[in-house]
Amino acid sequence: MLHLILFSVFGLICAAAAVNLLVQSHPINSALSLVVVMGSLAVEYLLLGAEFVAAVQVIVYAGAIMVLFVFVIMLLNAGKDERTKGSRVSLFIGIPGVTIGSVLMAWVLITHSGTRSVEAGALPGDPRQIAQLLFHQFLLPFEVTSILVLIAIMGAVVLAARPEALQPTEEKN
Amino acid sequence: MTLGTFILVSLVKILLALFVLLTAVAYTVWLERKVVGHIQNRWGPTRVGPFGLLQPMADGVKFLFKEDLTPPHVYRPLYIAAPMIAVVFALTSIAVIPFGNWIAIGSIYTPLQIADVNIGLLIILGITSLGVYGVALSGWSSNSKYSLLGGLRASAQMVSYEIALGLSLVGVVILSGSLSLREIVDAQAGHFWGFIPNWNIFRGGQFVAFFIYLMAAYAETNRIPFDLPEAETELVAGYHTEYSAMKFAMFFMAEYANMITVACLASIMFLGGWRGPVFGPEILQDVLPIFWFLLRVFVFLFVYIWVRGTLPRFRYDQLMAFGWKCLLPLAIANLVITALVVALRA
Structure with missing residues (x-):
């Protein structure tokens, strides 16, 4: 039960940070949102019993690759991006399309594939x-x-x- | 152990470890001022309390009551977040460090460690690699040349030396066959040739790795002779130039907490952790391992301060050349030789 609550909380944090990554106009805020995405993914791995992958996720992605991203943004002293209005097509077709597509995909995977959810720790971690x-x-x-x-x-x-x-x-x- | 007692015991351990760590941070600052003072033929702090022992408290009060200036040209959200990031990651790594054996209080039997996890070493490496953000972001968000240069130097230096640091620890992992810090210490029990302890630095032949670790650790914690990120003569104070009052103190705390973590890790990985002669009544048998552990940490911190009082600062190109062209190949060679020896012995 505690596992499920923690898993959902960090899943939500991960998704929220991913959305924030797209919404932010300043590159350094986007880079830091990506760090949060990586970190919460690591927690999800940990909750699934994959300790090694979780630690490597933090060390390699959050601790090394993203540091280089931040480093480059600092070095170039990149400023705020200019905002465009965004395209109508993406707003009215793209977002509903992606939503429907992912829901369909999830539904097909859950009902029609033979995979069941795996117990935590059942696979090598x-x-x-x-x-x-x-x-x-x-x-x-x-x-x-x-x-x-x-x-x-x-x-x-x-x-x-x-x-x-x-x-x-x-x-x- | 039920869930209730587990949470209670963990909470007590967390509070105790944090209290000891923060006190140790304050008194490491005192020790540094005192020792460096004596090295330079001065007295160091003497006015507040006997031997200046209350100086850390006076400093703390001063930091709390100083005006907290925020320069107008900074990027506020990150300017405020950066010292918090630095101090949080510096304090978190204490969670997996073991201080001693299992102890029994009444019916509760618990290890002297907040969380005994099987990837303890990786967690410490991960948390220290996240600590870079505090320094880098403070340098960038201050919007000042000195801070930016300090932040850039710090992040480049920490990313470079992390590799040598991690590789120097892999030899120990090969010898112990575990990433759990408790199991690594347990693997170093006993003696050989009658009197020499089985520490990794002697038995495993990891003395090269120990010195690589020592030097990489100085660079990781931005200490002299590798304190280029805050080189006073070039960069005013580096990444924390624009900080004052408690925010400045948080960077200071983070630096010293990192020093203590590095010292704990050195004693666990190379110097046998809490192993040492244990004798006397039961209560002494519980306390002595903690004493031996703290003694090693103290010696390591003393060497840190001693080096600060002795060596001058490197140039930045020397620092990078040393890390990549000297420490890294040495660490790889040490790793290959250790692996070969372990494989041939098996």
Whole structure:
């Protein structure tokens, strides 16, 4: 019961922060709303018994990636965005369309798929179990993913470096 | 234990831990002023109470009654929120730190720790990584050059050194096979060769990791020699230039609470936590582990202050080069060697 109440409360916070992210006109407020979304998602993972994923969510998304977002906004000193009136089409067709679509999707998933709600803790969430899975059963995909990430990092370095830094330099006296 | 007693016991533990932590924060400031004073051939605070011991209280009263200025050009919501963010995250991490063994009071049997969770280490790392927001947002929302530069420096520095800090702790995690801080301490029980304790710094050969942790921790908490974010000679006071009264005091509290957390974590991960000689009657057996733990934390804080009194400040490029080109490779090498040794021994 307590689980359900907490889960709904943080779900609501998450959705409210996501809406706030779109409504705010200042980029730093939007970035901070995204931090709240990430944080409440982490709490939801925790309530579902996925402790490791929750901790990683906070460390990686809320603590590292979003810090970089905020850092960039601070560095560029981005100001308030100009408000446009918004398009009529999105107001009268888009929002009802999205609402109806998501309700339909939820209804189909609940009634027609064989999945039932999973008990908290029924799936591996413990760091030890996740390590077992990652380093035994899924070792090859895991290593391939890390190589992919490494390539992405090197690509980022090449793209971000100044052109003269990539030229072979002569020894200076 | 029923839900009612659980909540009651937890509340008592939370209040007690917060009280001890806040008192410790106040007296770490006193200790710092006293020790740095003696290092520089001064007396430090002497006027308020014996040895200036009541100085923290006088400071607190002064902070409370000072006028709380808000400069007109700041972005108000974040300007007010930033010190709160800093202090809340600094105080939260105490929740998973274990201070000692399980104790029995009447029929209640409880660990000396607010919450014994199996991902304690990850929670501390997560909370400290969120602490960056307080510093970064205060720098940005103050709308002043010095604050902005301080905030930028702080966030870049904390994000960079977090990697070396986290990697230096992974070796210990490999050795203990657990992320629970209590299990990590339990894995360090006993002696080898008759007298040397089984602490990770000796037995596990983690002394390199310990020094990496030590240096990264100084940078994480923005302390000398890595206190570039508030370098007085360049940036007035860095990210808290525009703050006064209690808001300024909150940044100060956050800094010292972070120092204490880092010291607790160092003693848990590398120095055997609350392990030490335990003897005498039952009550002494309960209290002695807490004493050993606090002693380690005290020594660590003393070294912090000692370093502050001794070393000059780095340049910013030196700081970044040191973090990325020296500490990070060392931490990775330590991690690989530890993993190899553990794998070959198994």
